[in-house]
Amino acid sequence: xxxxxxxxxxxxxxxxxxxxxxxxxxxxxxxxxxxxxxxxxxxxxxxxxxxxxxxxxxxxxxxxxxxxxxxxxxxxxxxxxxxxxxxxxxxxxxxxxxxxxxxxxxxxxxxxxxxxxxxxxxxxxxxxxxxxxxxxxxxxxxxxxxxxxxxxxxxxxxxxxxxxxxxxxxxxxxxxxxxxxxxxxxxxxxxxxxxxxxxxxxxxxxxxxxxxxxxxxxxxxxxxxxxxxxxxxxxxxxxxxxxxxxxxxxxxxxxxxxxxxxxxxxxxxxxxxxxxxxxxxxxxxxxx
DNA sequence: CACTTGACCTGTCCGC
DNA sequence: TGCGGACAGGTCAAGT
Numbered sequence: 001x002x003x004x005x006x007x008x009x010x011x012x013x014x015x016x017x018x019x020x021x022x023x024x025x026x027x028x029x030x031x032x033x034x035x036x037x038x039x040x041x042x043x044x045x046x047x048x049x050x051x052x053x054x055x056x057x058x059x060x061x062x063x064x065x066x067x068x069x070x071x072x073x074x075x076x077x078x079x080x081x082x083x084x085x086x087x088x089x090x091x092x093x094x095x096x097x098x099x100x101x102x103x104x105x106x107x108x109x110x111x112x113x114x115x116x117x118x119x120x121x122x123x124x125x126x127x128x129x130x131x132x133x134x135x136x137x138x139x140x141x142x143x144x145x146x147x148x149x150x151x152x153x154x155x156x157x158x159x160x161x162x163x164x165x166x167x168x169x170x171x172x173x174x175x176x177x178x179x180x181x182x183x184x185x186x187x188x189x190x191x192x193x194x195x196x197x198x199x200x201x202x203x204x205x206x207x208x209x210x211x212x213x214x215x216x217x218x219x220x221x222x223x224x225x226x227x228x229x230x231x232x233x234x235x236x237x238x239x240x241x242x243x244x245x246x247x248x249x250x251x252x253x254x255x256x257x258x259x260x261x262x263x264x265x266x267x268x269x270x271x272x273x274x275x276x277x278x279x280x281x282x283x284x285x286x287x288x
Numbered sequence: 289c290a291c292t293t294g295a296c297c298t299g300t301c302c303g304c
Numbered sequence: 305t306g307c308g309g310a311c312a313g314g315t316c317a318a319g320t
Contacts, residue, residue, distance in 0.1 A: 003313065058314080075314050077298080105298090124297045126314065170291060179315085186313055235313060236300085276293065278311075 002058060002074040004150070004184025005227035006238050006246060010080050011055040013241030014062070014118075017082045021112040022049045023064075028108040034129050044068050044131055045110070057146045057183035061137060069134040072120065077105075077237045078127030084116040123237060147182045150224055160217045164205050172208065172216075173201035174275035185220070188233050188248075188255045191280045193220040195254040200286040201274040226251060254280040 002010070026045045028034040034041065048064040055061070060080070062070040072080065083101055101119050102109055108120040108129055120129055137143060147163055148155045160182065167175045175181050176190040185193070194201050196219030199212055208216075232238060232246030235256065239245055249256070253263050258271035262282035272279050 006313075073314080076312065122297095123299070124312085126296065167290085174291085177314085188313060233313075238313070277313095 002078065002232070002238060003186035003189055003227075004058060005189070005224060005230075005248065006232035006240075007055055007058050007060060007074065007184070008228050009232045009240045009246060010074075011053050011060055014053045014060075014080065014082065017084070017116075017241055018050045018062075018112070018118060019053065020049060020051075021114065021116065022047065023110055024113045025111045026109070027111075028129075029106075034108055034131075041131060056143065057149070057179055058186070059142065061134075063134050067134055068131055069137060071130045071132065071137070073128050074122070075124070075126035075128075077123040079105075079119070079121040079237065079239055080241055081119045081121065081239060081243045082116065082241045083119065083243075085114070145180050147178075147180050150182050150184060150220055151228070157214045157217045160220075161210060161213045164208070164213060168204070168206035170205060171202045171274060172199060172205055173277070173279060175205050176220075177275060177277070182220070184224070187277050187279075188235075188252070189220070189223050189227060191255045192223045192227075192253060195280075195282060195286065196220075196223060198285045200288050201279050201281060202288055254282060256280065 023045050026042050044066065045064070048066045048068070050062060051065050052063040053060065054063065058073060060072040062072070064070070072078070074080070081101060103121065105121040105123045106119050107122050107125070110118040112118075132140070148159060163181045164175055167178060167181060173190050173194065176185050176193065177187070191201070193216060197212065197216040199208070199216060227233065227248040230246055230248040230251060231240060231244070233248040233252070234245035235249065254269050257269045258280055260269055261267070262269055262285060265282065265284050267282050267284035270281055270283050272281065
């Protein structure tokens with residue numbers, strides 16, 4: 001699922017909902033839900049309070065008062081849904097959701113002192129939750145190799161160009177999906193950004209002009225900013241921390257719009273396969 | 289080494 | 305309505 005805008009939306013929601021709460025109990029099912037959970041994981045969690053919720057690329061970090069952090073990757077179908085005791089009124093559309101959790105996709109449940117709960121659900125079980133000392137987070141291999149945050153104010157066009165130059169012989173879509181080039185872009189926003197920049201996803205990085213890469217830099221940031229503003233995209237399973245869907249798909253220009261008209265030129269949008277992923281283009285605006 | 293492809297899982301949708 | 309196959313927002317390991 002979740003690309004940067006979705007994970008950021010979850011982060012913002014959780015910041016409002018769980019900071020300051022104390023963990024009362026923890027439950028997890030298979031090793032899939034909490035792969036490196038030590039036998040005494042409960043010892044590290046129970047009694048700890050949430051002090052911060054951070055994000056880097058598509059990884060969420062929940063910092064605890066004990067000096068440990070929970071790291072979470074939602075992969076394709078992960079959800080972090082908070083359910084408070086009195087959050088929804090009777091008849092609220094989300095009542096059903098509340099009543100359904102936990103469900104068979106629930107992998108980890110954190111229960112707080114006040115009776116509220118945080119559910120880590122993951123239908124396809126690709127996601128993970130890990131526990132490690134907060135101070136060690138910057139040293140893990142992922143943090144060492146992940147690229148810059150695309151929306152960071154100190155991420156400049158030349159940074160983007162120099163990082164793309166490290167993958168000259170691959171196509172631009174694969175390069176955008178490479179988390180060591182830029183952090184947080186996935187299939188939806190790669191397609192949307194390339195459409196915005198009028199660049200065919202199969203173009204080799206080495207074939208791009210400096211101007212094209214600068215336009216792509218700008219379009220990527222426009223797309224990501226809009227997606228964050230709209231609370232992300234919900235194709236299937238994605239929901240935010242309150243169990244609500246994002247609305248970016250209402251604004252998508254090419255993603256999942258094959259057979260429809262390109263909003264720029266009216267040509268019918270096509271779907272193809274690039275870098276092993278379903279890929280959407282306007283064949284008139286984006287040529288090889 | 290750089291790059292591409294399959295595997296990891298479950299659920300859904302589409303064509304026969 | 306049943307069944308097989310393709311596909312789904314991400315990342316690795318394995319293969320070329």
